[in-house]
Amino acid sequence: MKLKEFTSLFLQHTQLTRRHLTPELALRLITRECPLWAAPVTLSPFTDPYWGFYWPGGQAVARYVLDNEKVVKNRNILDVGCGCGAGAIAAAKMNAKRVVANDIDTYALEVTKINADYNDVKLETNANNFIGAKCDEFDAILIGDMFYDEDFARILFDWLSELTNKGKTVLIGDPGRHGLTESRRNQMSLIARYNLQEQSCMENNGFTETTVWKLKKYVICKCILFKYIFKLLIPDP
């Protein structure tokens, strides 16, 4: 679908709402009042409209940024998997030096630009796959609700651990998805916990709260140490 057609369908099928954890931000989303909400998948003009929802993890990380300006102020911020763009928009609103909203879904970037305009903030968008990249130009990385798949969670967490060890601030918003295993949670500090609003609870069966985690810097050191001990115990043949 061409971007012009997408934008027109997006505006038709979404509603501007502040009914979420960050009412400071006006976001166009697929809400319960939108006919698309209850429509069968076959009648939806969109495939996998992740960008049409404000995921609990994203709500947590954006709420945290809005309440803790110093995390982003005068810093270069990358919001990976930005979806509707709320994390990036929150960072721009709290005086980040530069904000890049990243998603491999170009429709998400279009939605982010539209939502950024509603909130009168400037940001850049980027459709590259950053996973594994050095990210030298960024000071902090925001992750909202990206631990829903175990295989992806492993790759994502290893990369974020490397970035943390290089001195980047990594904030992860997550409502308790299975990809953030106990062992991964042990390598992070829980820095905020929020109750989800009624609308979000209905959208996310089973989740009533959401959290923000910060990766601990020594994670990668521990991994290297374990690998080293393992190699000592079981040398290569």
Ligand SMILES: C[S@@+](CC[C@H](N)C(=O)[O-])C[C@H]1O[C@@H](n2cnc3c(N)ncnc32)[C@H](O)[C@@H]1O
């Ligand atoms: C569950 S949604 C979360 C969106 C948003 N962060 C939020 O919390 O509302 C996950 C998003 O990650 C994006 N995504 C998946 N893999 C990605 C990758 N390798 N790089 C960037 N974005 C990715 C998807 O397109 C989707 O928009």
